[in-house]
Amino acid sequence: RSDPAPAPQCDWTAAARALGEIRPQRGSVMTELWVGPEILWRTGFDVVGAPYEMAPALADTKLFETGSAAEGRGVLARRHIDYVLTCGPQPHAGAMGLEALPFGAPGFRFYRNPS
Numbered sequence: 001r002s003d004p005a006p007a008p009q010c011d012w013t014a015a016a017r018a019l020g021e022i023r024p025q026r027g028s029v030m031t032e033l034w035v036g037p038e039i040l041w042r043t044g045f046d047v048v049g050a051p052y053e054m055a056p057a058l059a060d061t062k063l064f065e066t067g068s069a070a071e072g073r074g075v076l077a078r079r080h081i082d083y084v085l086t087c088g089p090q091p092h093a094g095a096m097g098l099e100a101l102p103f104g105a106p107g108f109r110f111y112r113n114p115s
Contacts, residue, residue, distance in 0.1 A: 010087035010107045016042040018104035019085070027082030030075070033061050039085075048079050069095035076113050084111040 016038045019029070025044030036050030049061050057079075064075040069092035075081070076096065084090060084098055086109045093100065098111035 011105065012038060012087075015039075015085060015087075015103075015105040015108050018108075019043045019045060019110075021104060028080060029083045029085055030061070030064055030079065030081045031085040032065065032087065033058070045083070048081065068092070072096050077115065081113050084113065085109070086111075 012035045016035070019039060020042045022043075028046040028048060029039060031039060031047060031049035033049055034051055036047040039045060039047045040050070048057055051058075060075045060079060064072050067075075072090075072092050073096050076084075083101075084093075085103075087107060089109050090096075090098065090111065093109070093111055097113070097115060099114055101110045101112050103110035
């Protein structure tokens with residue numbers, strides 16, 4: 001008997017380094033909850049997705065990750081989000097009007113919020 005292969009994981013350090021190569025370093029990034037601190041450390045971007053934020057920001061991060069496209073659009077507007085970084089595709093990206101951008105870290109999707 002063999003154990004199943006582990007689920008693929010994204011290398012968030014590589015993603016933060018890839019973000020650090022993007023110019024200009026302006027705007028805010030919505031990302032997964034636990035990776036915000038590394039993005040803040042390695043880049044000039046603001047970030048929503050850090051475990052030490054205020055309760056409303058934590059609730060918005062969860063809503064963006066698990067809610068509907070309409071709820072996600074609401075979070076993007078309320079938080080003035082310029083970019084979204086996800087491990088794998090964001091299931092509602094098209095419905096939220098996000099534009100996929102090239103990104104230099106395998107497994108990730110990087111989107112621009114044009115609104």
